Amino acid sequence: MTVTRLSGLIAWISLSATSATAAMAAAAPSPPVFSVEKRWPVGGEGGWDYLTVGETGSRLFVSRGTRVDVLDTSSGAIIGSILNTDGVHGIAIAPELERGFTSNGRADSVTAFDLKTLAVIQEAKVPGHNPDAILYEPASKHVFTFNGKSKDVTVLDALKLSVVATIPVPDKPEFAVDDGEGSVFGNIESDAGQMVVIDSRKLTSRAVWPLPGCSRPTGLAIDREHHRLFSVCDHKVMVVTDSRTGRQVARVAIGDGPDAAAYDPLRGLVFSSNGEGNLTVVRQVSPDRYEVAETVPTERGARTMALDAARGRVYLVTARLAPAPAPTPDHPHPRGTPLPGSFTVLVVGAGSGAAMRAP
Numbered sequence: 001m002t003v004t005r006l007s008g009l010i011a012w013i014s015l016s017a018t019s020a021t022a023a024m025a026a027a028a029p030s031p032p033v034f035s036v037e038k039r040w041p042v043g044g045e046g047g048w049d050y051l052t053v054g055e056t057g058s059r060l061f062v063s064r065g066t067r068v069d070v071l072d073t074s075s076g077a078i079i080g081s082i083l084n085t086d087g088v089h090g091i092a093i094a095p096e097l098e099r100g101f102t103s104n105g106r107a108d109s110v111t112a113f114d115l116k117t118l119a120v121i122q123e124a125k126v127p128g129h130n131p132d133a134i135l136y137e138p139a140s141k142h143v144f145t146f147n148g149k150s151k152d153v154t155v156l157d158a159l160k161l162s163v164v165a166t167i168p169v170p171d172k173p174e175f176a177v178d179d180g181e182g183s184v185f186g187n188i189e190s191d192a193g194q195m196v197v198i199d200s201r202k203l204t205s206r207a208v209w210p211l212p213g214c215s216r217p218t219g220l221a222i223d224r225e226h227h228r229l230f231s232v233c234d235h236k237v238m239v240v241t242d243s244r245t246g247r248q249v250a251r252v253a254i255g256d257g258p259d260a261a262a263y264d265p266l267r268g269l270v271f272s273s274n275g276e277g278n279l280t281v282v283r284q285v286s287p288d289r290y291e292v293a294e295t296v297p298t299e300r301g302a303r304t305m306a307l308d309a310a311r312g313r314v315y316l317v318t319a320r321l322a323p324a325p326a327p328t329p330d331h332p333h334p335r336g337t338p339l340p341g342s343f344t345v346l347v348v349g350a351g352s353g354a355a356m357r358a359p
Contacts, residue, residue, distance in 0.1 A: 034281055034296045034314075038347035040076030042069070047338055048317050050090040050133070050260075051306045055115070060306065060315055061091040061100070062345070068102055070118060073308070073315075076345060080118045085111050090134040092143065094158060101158075103134035103145050110134070110145060112161055124161035126154040135176045137184060140200045146173035146186055153186070153196075155203050165203035169196045175220035175260070177229070179243055187217040187231055195220075195231065195241065209246035214239040216332060219261035221270065226287040232258035232272045234332065238282065240290060249288045254280040255295065259303035266309050267350075268357040269293065273316055275303040279348060298346055314348040 046065035053060055059079070060071040068082040068091055087106025094100065099121065102111045108129055112121040128147030135144045136158060143156045151172055155165040169188060173196070176186035182201050188194035193214035197207040211217055214233035221230045222243065229241040232254060238261070240250040255274030262271045270282040270290065277300040283293040301318040308315070319338035327334055 033294060034279070034348050034350050036296070036298060036346050037349040037351075038076065040071070040345040040347070042071070042076070042078065042343050042345055043341045044069070044343055045340055046343075048304065048319075048343070049088070050304055051315060051317060052091040052093060053306045053308045053315070055093055055095040057308045057310055060345070061093075062317060063088040063091060063102070064343075071345065073311075073313075076347075082111065082113050082118050082120065084120070084123075087130075089132045092134045092136040094136045094138065094141075096138065097141070097158060099158070101134055101136060101143050103131035105130045105132060105148070110143060110156060110161060112158075122161050124156065124163075126156070127163060127166055128152050128154045133174060133176050133186070135178060135184065137178045137200050139178075139180065139182060142200060142203075144176060144184060144198070144200075146176055148172045153198065167198060167203065167205055169205065170194055170208055174218045177220055177222040179222060179224055179227075183243070185220065185222070185229055185243065187211075187220045189216050189218060191215050193217050193231075193233060193239075195229070195246075197246075207246065209241065211239055211241065212248055213237060213251055218259045219272065221261040221263040223263050223265065223284070223287075225265060226284075228287055230261050230263060230270050232261045238270070238272055238280075240288075250290050252280075252282050252290045253292065254282070257303060260305045262305060262307035262314070264307060264309045264312075266357060267312070267355065271305065271307060271314055273298070273303055273305040273314075275301055277302065279305070279314065279316070296348060298348070299344070302346060312350045316346040316348065317343070318346070319343040 049063045051062045070080045085102045090103045092101045129149035131145035132148045133146040141158045145154045153167040171190040174187040174189045178184045184198040193211035195209045199206045216234045217231040219232040227243045238252040254272040255278045257275030258272045268284040272280040279296040281293045302316040305316045320342040322337045
């Protein structure tokens with residue numbers, strides 16, 4: 001063998017070894033980043049639904065059936081409660097008004113409370129039935145309640161709590177978000193899967209978009225910068241929609257029984273909290289491309305969550321449950337009655353592992 005051929009063979013072997021090493025590194029799964037770092041045994045009676053992080057991240061608002069408990073996020077201790085919110089589902093925060101709002105499903109009402117003292121300012125009846133999701137839209141200074149039983153949306157003046165409009169929607173509305181530009185989006189929890197687009201200035205429904213492959217969408221999150229909406233659906237799927245056109249740009253596999261979604265713009269991550277007992281973390285590779293970064297074990301029943309992007313934390317809630325009733329069309333994922341004293345808040349964190357997105 002000539003020196004030239006021998007040198008070429010050595011170079012080929014070296015290149016092959018380098019390529020194989022790179023392929024193995026690419027194929028190897030990334031080490032887990034997120035984990036349950038704390039468990040706060042809150043206890044107490046009552047179920048739960050939505051939870052919301054306060055404007056500075058220091059407080060966590062948790063609906064508990066007839067009240068909202070407010071927790072200190074440094075310790076997990078209850079530091080106050082908003083009482084007499086019968087059938088409370090959601091909590092919306094309006095920092096510039098120094099107010100918060102709750103949607104009270106059994107009372108068919110909205111409660112306004114003082115953000116500093118948590119004292120109730122006013123309770124107002126809504127014409128819709130079973131107000132569920134609630135949204136404060138700062139551009140118009142309106143509060144929107146998404147009413148499950150009457151299949152409509154009530155719009156209230158945030159200062160007076162007077163009703164200014166009722167907007168019919170095709171079926172049971174679920175989570176809602178706004179784009180900061182005058183549009184409000186709400187999932188419609190139908191078997192076919194739809195999304196309603198509301199003009200927050202004209203207070204009318206501007207469009208109803210189909211969500212192909214998304215049955216009974218619940219949780220909804222938004223990436224305002226890239227105009228993307230994230231709906232979590234039955235059958236372990238998240239769909240991604242262009243908020244300007246309604247065009248579906250991606251589908252992502254998630255866990256079973258999701259109920260909430262959140263988007264972290266600092267890290268380019270999307271979260272789905274799944275009732276089977278895990279949290280799907282999805283990486284946004286580009287506005288039209290997504291991949292599952294990891295699946296974080298949580299606890300069964302931890303379907304709702306709140307994200308504090310500034311601290312890199314996700315809060316979830318669950319409890320030990322009595323056996324669940326049989327599913328119905330309105331409640332395909334029924335929960336059993338929470339066992340007294342077992343209510344727990346899970347704090348999922350990334351430590352220093354989840355890097356900020358490059359500017």
